[in-house]
Amino acid sequence: MPDKIVPARDAAALVHSGDTVTTSGFVGAGVPDGLLKALGDRFAEEGHPRDLTLLFAAGQGDGKGRGLDRLAAPGLVKRIIGGHWGLIPKLGARALAGEIEGWNFPQGVISHLYRDIAAGKPGTLSHVGLETFVDPRHGGGRISDAAKEDLVELVTVGGVERLFFKAMPIHVALLRGSTADQRGNITMEREALILDNLAQAMAARNSGGVVIVQVDEVVAAGTLPAREVVIPGALVDAVVLAPPELHPQTYATQYNRYYTGRYRAPLDGAAPLPLTDRKIIARRAAFELPVGGVVNLGIGMPEGVAAVAAEEGLLDHVTLTAEPGVIGGQPASGLDFGAAVNTDAIIAQNQQFDFYDGGGLDLACLGMAEVDGTGNVNVSRFGPKLAGSGGFINISQNARHLVFTGTFTAGGLSVRAGDGQLEIAVEGRARKFGATVEQITFSGTRAARLGQPVLYVTERCVFRLEPQGLRLVEIAPGVDLQRDILDQMGFTPLLGEVAIMDPRIFTDAPMGLKDDLLTIPLERRITWDAAREILFINLSRLAVRTPADIEAIRQRVDAVAGPLGRRVDVVVNYDQFHIAEPVERAWGEMVDDLEARLYGTVSRYSSSAFLRRRLGRTLERRRRATIHDSEHAAEEALRHGADNAAGHGEVV
Template sequence: MSNKVVSARDAAALVHSGDTVTTSGFVGAGVPDGLLKALGDRYAEDGEPRDLTLLFAAGQGDGKGRGLDRLAAPGLVKRVIGGHWGLIPKLGAMAVRGEIEGWNFPQGVISHLFRDIAAGKPGTISHVGLETFVDPRLGGGRVSAAAQDDLVELIQLGGVERLFYHALPIHVALLRGSTADERGNITMEREALILDNLAQAMAARNSGGVVIVQVDQIVSGGSLPAREVVIPGALVDAVVQAPAELHPQTYASQYNRYFTGRYRAPEGGAAPMALDLRKVIARRCAFELPIGGVVNLGIGMPEGVSAVAAEEGLLSHVTLTAEPGVIGGQPASGLDFGAAINTEAIIAQNQQFDFYDGGGLDMTCLGMAEVDGQGNVNVSRFGPKLAGAGGFINISQNARRVVFAGTFTAGGLAARIGDGRLEIAAEGQSRKFIEAVEQITFSGARAGRLRQPVMFVTERCVFELRPDGVHLTEIAPGVDMGRDILSQMGFAPIFGEPLPMDPRIFTDAPMGLREEMLEIPLSRRIHLDPDRQILFINLARMAIRDAGDVAAVKQAVEQAVAGLGHRVDAVVNYDFTRIDERIQHDWAAMVGDLEDRLYGRVTRYSGSAFLRRRLGETLEARRRTTIYESEAAARAALREG
C-alpha cells in the first residue's frame, strides 16, 4: 500500500475472532488507547471479534477503565497472559473469577518472548521465575483453575534447572508511535518510552499477522529521517491518527517535553518531600545506594528514594533505571511511572531486561506487601485482588543487592515523626510480616542459597535475610521492640542487640548523605572484628591519587592491628575504588608488604568487572590474586580457604 492510513473503525475490523493480540504500553506511556477503544466499541456494536487471546508485558491502565480494561467485556477476551494486572482491575477480576483464562508471567520474560516469537523460536528459556508462583511446581503462573494449559514447563539444561515459556503466534499487534508517514514508517520522538514496539511488530509480521500503529500525526511518505524510524513501514499494515484525548504521553501528563529525553529540566526544581512515613522509609533505603552503581527503583514506596537522592545531592553519583528502558535521570512517579526526566538513554524494554537478568543491577529497591519468616515476599496476589508481578521477579532474582521497602503494617497506620524519633500513634489494621505469604513472588530460600544480600526496610525497624532466617538489625528511636514490633509479627525474628536507626532519618533537615558517602574518613573504613579475628578494609568509592594516599592506608591498617602479635585474615572492599595509574606499582608494593608482615589469608571483592581486571593486573605481578564480585563470595572464599 502506498498509503496505509485508515480510520480507527477500519483498523478494528482487521481483528478477527480467536486472534492472539499483543499491545504496547507501560502504565499509561505508549498505550494505544485509540485502538483499544475502537476494538471495544466494535465489539459492543457488532458482537465481533470474540474469544481473543491477549498477550502483554507491562501493565497498561489507570485502574479506572482506560488501557486494557477497555476490553473487559464478556466474550471479547477468552484468555490473557500478562505481566502486571494491578492497573486493569476489571480484567483481573474476570480472571480471578475464572470467567477468562489468566496467567501471570514475569514482565521481562514476556518482553523476551516477543523477540523469540519474532525469531521463530519455540519459546523463551530463562531462570527467571524459578521457585516462585510462576514455577510449574508452585502453580505455573495460573490465576485460577480456568487456566488449564501448561504454558511454562520445568526443564534441565546442562544439568541446571530452567523454565521454558511456550511461544504462540501473534495475529495482531496494536502499537503506538508519535509520527507516521503515509508508507507506515513510525517514529517515537514525543513518546516517553520505546518499549517493545519493534519486537512486537516483527513477531506479528513473522507470525503472518497484522501490525496496526496509533500515532498523533501523519506526514508525507518518505519524509521521515531514517535514523529516527523505530518501526519500519515494511512491518506496518495500518496507521491510525488518534485524537489528543486518546493519545496522552502518560495517564498523568498530556505532554511533558522532559519525558522525551530531548530536553533537560532545570536542576533543583522539585521541592523536598514532606517528612512522613514514606520519606522516612525512602531515607533509610537511600543509605544503601551504591555510589557509582546502577540501581532500579520499583513502583510505589521505592519511588521516594529518587526524590531523597535528589534532595541529598546523590543523583549524579548513581545511575537510576526503570524496567521499561529508562537509564539515568530521575524516574517519575504515580501514573507517570516508567517515564523519567534528564535521562542519559532510553532503550528498548527487552534490552533493559537483558541487562537486569544478567545481573547488571548493583542494587534494587522494591515494594513489599507480605513477608514471612523464610524471607519470602508476596506482591502479586491477595485473595480476590490480583496485582501481578510485573518486572518484580526479573529484578529481585537478579540484582546483586535487594532492599525491600514498605510500612511495617497497613491500613490506618499513623506516627509522630521529629527530633530524631518516631512514635506509633495508631497501628495499622493489617500485618505485613506474617507466618506464610499467600503467593511467593520472591523466594527467600533461593536468595539465601545464592547468598544474595537482602534487606527489609520499614519506618520503625530494619531486617536482614541471613542463611538462618530473618534478623532484626535496627530499631527506630522511640519505638518499643516488644509492643511495636514483635507483637505485630506473625513470626519471631532472630535478634540480639539491634542498633538504633540513624536519628537523621527522623529529623526534618537534610541528612548530609552526599558528604558522608563520598568522603568517608579512613578511621571509619578499617575495622577489626575481634571475635572472628578478621580485618575488614572498606576502600569503596575511595580515590588513591598519590603516594600520600598509599602511605595513609598503610598506616591505618598498621594501627588497626597494632599490638595483636599475630597475623589476621582480611576482607578488602574495592567497589568503585579509583587507583591512579601512576602509583599502581606503589600500591601493589604496599599491599605485598602488608601481606608479608600482617595478613594470614586475604580476599578482595568488587562489583565492577573492569576494576577486578585492572586490580588483578596491578597485584598479580607479585602473586596470584583473585578478586571476587561480591562481599558474600569473598567471605565464603575466606572460610573455605
C-alpha cells in the same frame, strides 16, 4: 506503495475471533488507547471478534477503565498472559473468577519472549521465576484453575535448573508511535518510552500476523529521518491517526517535553517531601545508595527514594533506572511512572531486562506487602485482589543488593516524627510481617542460599536476610521493641545486638547524606570482625592518588591487625575503587608488604570487570590474583581456604 493510513474502525476489523493479540504500553505511556477503544466498540456493536488471547508485558491501564480494561466485556477475551494486572481490575477480577484463563509471568520474560517469537525460537529459557509462584512446582503462574495449559516448564540445562516459557504465534500487534508517514514508517519522538514496539512488530510479522500502529501525526511518504524510525514501514500493515484524548503521553500528563528525553528540565529545586512514614522509609533506603552505581526504584513506596536523593544532592552520583527502558535522570511517579526527566538514555524495554537479568543492577529498591520469617515477599496477589508481578521478579532476583521498603503495618497507620524520634500514633490494623505469605513473588530462601544481600526497611525498624531467616538489625529511636515490633509480627525474628536508626532520618531537615556516602573515614573502612575473625577492608568509592594515601591505609591496617599477633584472613572491597596510574606500583608494593607480614588468606571483589582486570595486573607481583565479582563470592572463596573460586572472578 499503498497509503497505509486507515480509520480506527477499519483497523479493528483486522482482528479476528480467536486471534492472539499483543499490545504496547507501560501504565499509560505508549498505550494505543484509540485502537483498544475501537476494538471494544466493535465488539459491543457486532459481538465480534471473540475469544481473543492477550499477551502483554507491562501493566497498561489507570485502574478506571482505560487501557486493556477497554477489552473487559464478557466474550471478547478468552485468555490472558500478562506481566502486571493491578491496573486492569476488570480483567483481573474475571481471571480470578475463572471466567478468563489467566497467567501471570514476569514482565521481563514476556518482553524477551517477543524477541524469541520474532526469531522463530520455541520459547524463552530463563532463570527468572525459579522458586516463585511462576515455577511449575508452585503453580506455573496460573491465576485460577481455568488456566489448565502448561505454559512454563521446569528444565535442566547443563545441570542447572531453568524455566522454559513456551512461544506462541502472534496474530495482531496493536502498537503506538508519534509520527507515521504514508508508507507506515513510525517514529517515537514525542513518546515517553520506546518499549518493545519493534520486537512486537517483528514477532507479529514473522508469525504471519498484522501490525497496526496508532500515532498522533501523519506526514508525507519519505519525509521521516531514517535514524528516527523505530518501526520500519515494511513491518506495518495499518496506521490509525488518534485524537488527542486517546493519545496522552501518560495517563497523568497530556504532554511533557521533558519526558521525551530530547530536552532537559531546569533544576529548580523541588520542594522536599513532608516528613511522613513514606519519607522516613525512603530516607533509610537512601543510605544504601551505591555512589557511582546503577539503581532500580520500583513503583509506590520506593519512588520516594528518588525525591530524597534529589534533596540530598545525590542524583549526580547514582544512575537511576526504570524497567521500561529509562536510564539516568529522575523517574516520575504515580500515573507518570515509567517516564523520567533529564535522562541519559531511553532504550528498549527488552534490552533493559537483558541488563537487569544479567546482574547489572548494583541496587534495587522495591516495595513489599507481605513478608514471612524466611524472607519471602508477596506483592502480587492478595485474596480477591490481583496485582501481578510486573518486573518485580526479574529485578529482585538479579540485583546485586536489594532493599525492600514498606510500612510495618497497614490500614490506618499514623506516625509522628521529629527531633530524631518516632512515635506510633495509631497502629495499623493489618500485619505485614506474618507467619506465611499468600504468594511467593520473591523467594527469601533462594536469595539466602545464593548470598544475595537483602534488607527490609520500614518506618520503625530494619531487618536483614540471613540463612536462618530475618534478623532485626535496627530500631527507630522512640519505638518500643516489644509493643511496637514483636507484638505486631506473626513470627519472631532473629535477635541480637540491635542498632538505633540514624536520628537524622526522623528530623525535618536535610541529613547531609551526600557527605556520608562520598566521604568515609578509614576508621570505618578498615575493621576487624571478631565474631567471624575476618579483617574487612572497604575501599569502595575510594580514590588513591598519592603515596600519602597509600601510607595512611598501611598504617590503619597495621593498627587494626598488628595487635592481634597472628595472620588474619582478609576480604577487600574494591568496588568503584580508583587508583592513579603513577602510584599503582607503590600500591602493589604496599599490598606485598601486608601479605608478607599480616595476611593469611585474602579474598578481593569488585563488580567492575575493567577494575578486576586492572587490579589483577597490579596485584600479580607475588602471585596470580583473583578479583571476585561480589562480596558473597569473595567470602565463599575465603571459607574454602583459598582465593580460587572458579567462575566467580576475573583471573589474571
